[in-house]
Amino acid sequence: MNILYSRFLIVGFFIMLAFSSCEKKVYQTIVELDEENIQNYIRQNNLNVTPFGETGMYYQVLEEGTGAELDYKKVIPIVYSFKTHDGSYSSIDTFAVGNRYADLLGYFPYGSSVANGQPGSPLDKEEGLKVILNQALKHANGKIRILVPSRLAYGRNGSGKIGSNQSIDYTIHAIDPESLPLYEDSSIRSYIQTIGKQLSEFEKSPTGIYYHISAPGTGDQVLPESRIEVGYVLKTLNGSTIEETDSLNTSLTQVVTGWKEILPKLKEGGKVHMILPSAQAYGLVGSPSSTAGVASIPPFSPLDFEVSVKAVIE
Numbered sequence: 001m002n003i004l005y006s007r008f009l010i011v012g013f014f015i016m017l018a019f020s021s022c023e024k025k026v027y028q029t030i031v032e033l034d035e036e037n038i039q040n041y042i043r044q045n046n047l048n049v050t051p052f053g054e055t056g057m058y059y060q061v062l063e064e065g066t067g068a069e070l071d072y073k074k075v076i077p078i079v080y081s082f083k084t085h086d087g088s089y090s091s092i093d094t095f096a097v098g099n100r101y102a103d104l105l106g107y108f109p110y111g112s113s114v115a116n117g118q119p120g121s122p123l124d125k126e127e128g129l130k131v132i133l134n135q136a137l138k139h140a141n142g143k144i145r146i147l148v149p150s151r152l153a154y155g156r157n158g159s160g161k162i163g164s165n166q167s168i169d170y171t172i173h174a175i176d177p178e179s180l181p182l183y184e185d186s187s188i189r190s191y192i193q194t195i196g197k198q199l200s201e202f203e204k205s206p207t208g209i210y211y212h213i214s215a216p217g218t219g220d221q222v223l224p225e226s227r228i229e230v231g232y233v234l235k236t237l238n239g240s241t242i243e244e245t246d247s248l249n250t251s252l253t254q255v256v257t258g259w260k261e262i263l264p265k266l267k268e269g270g271k272v273h274m275i276l277p278s279a280q281a282y283g284l285v286g287s288p289s290s291t292a293g294v295a296s297i298p299p300f301s302p303l304d305f306e307v308s309v310k311a312v313i314e
Helices: 003-021 030-044 129-137 177-194 257-265
Strands: 058-062 075-084 100-104 142-148 168-174 209-213 227-236 242-253 272-278 303-312
Touching: 030 142, 058 129, 129 142, 129 168, 142 303, 177 209, 177 272, 209 257, 257 272, 257 303
Parallel strands: none
Antiparallel strands: 058 142, 075 100, 075 168, 142 168, 209 272, 227 242, 227 303, 272 303
């Protein structure tokens, strides 16, 4: 090897070394990307949030809880909304199935039916939303905002309309089960006003049902054990129609509790508009649909029924 060639190799090596040392870092870890995105979101929205340890999550208690302790082994009714940090997706309808939860807190947000089919139990894991509810909000009847990095949410693959590496902004309201009737009563009263009605048009039963009899009927009396033919429209309090039929042949012994209470006030030909609290309908867990084209009824959902009694059969 001649001396000029060897000098050329040495000079070339140092030039390559200089370029490589000046080269900027062109990649980020998911932790760094999440943190950058969340910090930008905090600044853009002027948020006053607190980091939750080293998890990458941030939180702000919006309303201090005054109810039951948020223990993982307690069933806690939860209403929540969420949106991606880039604003491309939001789920804010708190009367929809996907925004309500009524299961053990330790399985939040996916529920025990999902968790039991997976290796291990969420009750054994200290990560995600439930740990902040347990350790930061602490008590039910409170609200909290939680910013969740994408790696603890839907990750780089996203989910449905939620894109890749999207951090999530949650607002969560945990409700004390003993306070649920008051919460639902407030929801019903607000709903009545949104549909252009006055509270004074409705009577309220001892069980919390709001009802308005527009036509008492003139035929046979509906009795607690009657078989009847009815038409009805069923809506949830977001105005969504769940079911509608012109003719249902049923026995009052086979319907929800609210019907058993109110329909015996009518005769054949009668019509009633009644809004049932969940305790008089499908209770804390709601009712999943087993029929194509029929929507599920959300957990602890008050229901709006308009019912006409077409015939008292027996």
